[in-house]
Amino acid sequence: MxxxxxxxxxxxxxxxxxxxxxxxxxxxxxxxxxxxxxxxxxxxxxxxxxxxxxxxxxxxxxxxxxxxxxxxxxxxxxxLRPPDPLNEEMPDISNAQEVRSGRFQPLTLTEEERRADPDAELPPYNALFAADGDLFVYAYPDDRYLFRIEEFIITNGPDLVLILSNTQKPLSADQFGRDYIEIAPLRSNIGNMNYELRDININDYRSLVIYDRRYNMIYAFAPLG
Known part of the structure; x- marks a missing residue:
């Protein structure tokens, strides 16, 4: 070479x-x-x-x-909208009876719930939402129900409404139940508020849900105990 x-x-x-x-x-x-x-x-x-x-x-x-x-x-x-607290006075409940109560909370799944339903999943953006506050339901003799929300605070959303659900913890709108009721738009994300319904059987319902209609998202719920 x-x-x-x-x-x-x-x-x-x-x-x-x-x-x-x-x-x-x-x-x-x-x-x-x-x-x-x-x-x-x-x-x-x-x-x-x-x-x-x-x-x-x-x-x-x-x-x-x-x-x-x-x-x-x-x-x-x-x-990020500046807060606009709403503090409505408590109506006269002298002739009403408290029939249900609950506390608002974001969706979570306990270990027991995961074991009972391995396919259960939290919504994809659930971590964005926080909520707290008390719910009291009063029944009047004339078939009115007062939903009293107190010391309430929740992450604000574009189009939040109150949903009365047949399910205790719905993970999506499909789980609201056959006879769910859209009560009204949420008037504020902070404060004390009153909402009324008539002619319902409160025993058919198990939670009050804060729901964004525009983007089909559950922000929080209060199980009715």
Whole structure:
């Protein structure tokens, strides 16, 4: 073999060996997908408020924006809307009887519930919602029912309504029950409120649900005990 060819082979082999051992230094770094800090459609003022939310909540909204930008924008705008508390006086209940009560809470699944129904799943954006407050149901002699909500607070939404459900813990609108009743729009996400219904059998119903009609999401529920 000519010396010139032998030298060329040695050089090529040396380069290959060097390339093998230095690969981590010269390889092109992979491109990792990043999530933008800004949420499309928000004003500068709301973007600043959005940045103050917990990072985990921000991330969920950003992931939502990838699939449905307008939904993410409207839900964030509703959430960040300045609070407008409503404090309605307690009506006269001197001739009424308390027949049900409950406490508002976000949807959760206990270990026992998961074992009883392995297919049960919480809604995909459930972690965005928080709620608290007391519910009292009073029955009047004239077949009226007063739904009294006290010390209430909930994550605000675009189109929240009150649903009286046949199910104690519906995980979706499909589980509201055959005879569910849409009582009224939620008048405020903070405060004390009164709602009335007539001519119902309260024993047929097991929870009061806060539901967003626009995006078909359950924000919270109060089981009727």
């Amino acid at each position: 000519p010396n010139q060819l032998r030298f060329l082979i040695v050089v090529v082999v040396a380069l290959l060996v060097a390339a093998t051992f230095t690969f981590p230094l010269w390889r092109v770094p992979p491109e990792f997908e990043t999530i933008s800090d800004e949420l499309p459609g928000l004003s500068a003022a709301l973007q600043a408020d959005f940045d103050d939310l917990p990072r985990a909540i921000q991330t969920i909204y950003r992931l939502m924006a990838r699939e449905n930008p307008s939904m993410a924008q409207l839900m964030v705008e509703a959430r």
